[in-house]
Amino acid sequence: MVRPMSADQPNVLGIETSCDETAAAVVTGDGRILANLVLSQLDEHRPYGGVVPEIAARSHLDHIDRLVEQAMAESDLDFAALDGVAVTAGPGLIGGVFVGVMTAKAIALAWDLPFLAVNHLEGHALTARLGSDLDFPYLLLLVSGGHCQLLAVEGVGRYRRLGGTIDDAVGEAFDKTAKLLGLGYPGGPAVERAAAGGDPEAFALPRPMLGRPGLDFSFSGLKTAVRHAAAGAGLLDKPDGDAARRADLAAAFQAAVGDILAERCGKALDHFARHYGRPGPLVVAGGVAANARLRQRLDAAAGAAGSRLIAPPPALCTDNAAMIAWAGVERLRLGLTDPLDFAARPRWPLEDLQAPAAAAGPR
Ligand code: KG4
Numbered sequence: 001m002v003r004p005m006s007a008d009q010p011n012v013l014g015i016e017t018s019c020d021e022t023a024a025a026v027v028t029g030d031g032r033i034l035a036n037l038v039l040s041q042l043d044e045h046r047p048y049g050g051v052v053p054e055i056a057a058r059s060h061l062d063h064i065d066r067l068v069e070q071a072m073a074e075s076d077l078d079f080a081a082l083d084g085v086a087v088t089a090g091p092g093l094i095g096g097v098f099v100g101v102m103t104a105k106a107i108a109l110a111w112d113l114p115f116l117a118v119n120h121l122e123g124h125a126l127t128a129r130l131g132s133d134l135d136f137p138y139l140l141l142l143v144s145g146g147h148c149q150l151l152a153v154e155g156v157g158r159y160r161r162l163g164g165t166i167d168d169a170v171g172e173a174f175d176k177t178a179k180l181l182g183l184g185y186p187g188g189p190a191v192e193r194a195a196a197g198g199d200p201e202a203f204a205l206p207r208p209m210l211g212r213p214g215l216d217f218s219f220s221g222l223k224t225a226v227r228h229a230a231a232g233a234g235l236l237d238k239p240d241g242d243a244a245r246r247a248d249l250a251a252a253f254q255a256a257v258g259d260i261l262a263e264r265c266g267k268a269l270d271h272f273a274r275h276y277g278r279p280g281p282l283v284v285a286g287g288v289a290a291n292a293r294l295r296q297r298l299d300a301a302a303g304a305a306g307s308r309l310i311a312p313p314p315a316l317c318t319d320n321a322a323m324i325a326w327a328g329v330e331r332l333r334l335g336l337t338d339p340l341d342f343a344a345r346p347r348w349p350l351e352d353l354q355a356p357a358a359a360a361g362p363r
């Protein structure tokens with residue numbers, strides 16, 4: 001059966017299962033989020049202080065069908081009113097990715113819908129266009145648990161990497177700092193909360209790569225410095241120890257990250273303006289972009305470079321399925337659908353995406 005697509009305003013169901021949130025959402029072509037459900041597995045992973053891939057995959061399997069049903073019910077659409085099914089097909093914890101991909105393929109097959117294999121990072125990268133009139137190109141700082149990259153976003157499927165971390169991701173540094181300071185899991189929000197009551201000047205921490213040529217980042221030295229500072233202040237392995245000193249160290253860590261991100265983004269904005277002949281804008285995406293203090297720092301850096309910061313609402317920065325549905329909308333409009341034998345990918349750099357010009361036309 002050939003389905004007439006609702007012009008360029010498709011309704012897309014999105015599914016996300018690549019890490020520790022099971023998520024389903026329905027988004028319209030004009031950027032309305034009809035349903036956006038995120039089921040966090042935090043409690044299941046908390047005893048281990050991090051995500052356990054086998055537990056994550058099993059939990060996705062337990063919940064995804066019900067969550068999809070619930071998202072469809074909330075959206076007030078039935079499956080026949082959808083124009084496509086989008087799913088995170090990588091990168092991520094492969095057991096979980098399989099669960100989402102199999103679910104999406106089954107729905108696509110049963111309802112004869114176009115299948116859209118979305119790169120999780122492209123979901124983050126395009127979120128700022130959901131419900132806004134943001135045009136290409138823009139500069140993107142992608143900061144999440146597994147990634148820290150600066151990219152020029154030239155279009156759907158068209159990413160130019162300008163720089164990235166040479167060791168740890170920023171979110172990882174937040175998570176490790178939280179673990180070290182006994183602040184709990186997940187680390188990013190815990191560090192942000194603790195830092196709010198701390199004095200960032202109380203500890204002197206390094207700013208790796210600051211002032212260096214290029215647009216790369218490094219966070220492992222900062223992480224080691226936090227460990228030494230915590231040991232020196234007697235904060236290690238004492239969960240009930242000095243809360244004020246702990247808050248100071250969290251604040252010092254967050255300030256160091258802020259300095260590094262702000263400096264690198266300032267440089268990247270200069271590069272962007274020279275290359276594209278226009279000043280940004282700077283878009284920030286990924287879980288770490290939920291951090292209010294870091295958003296302030298990036299806003300100031302963008303202002304100083306004659307640009308502006310665009311940051312999606314915090315709930316759309318951390319993992320969710322609305323961003324996957326929206327990337328699906330954008331890809332569907334360009335005819336970038338995928339075959340049902342598309343294989344899930346544990347690794348999938350954004351630069352490997354197929355640019356629309358080179359892709360097959362609508363099928
Ligand atoms: O994008 P995301 O939800 O999942 C990945 O694709 O990785 O990002 C998760 C990361 C975690 O490392 C988490 O600690 C961090 O984002 N994060 C934050 C905040 N909220 C989440 N980091 C700093 N401040 C926050 N408020």
Ligand code: ZN
Pocket residue numbers: 120124144145286287318319
């Ligand atoms: Zn993510």
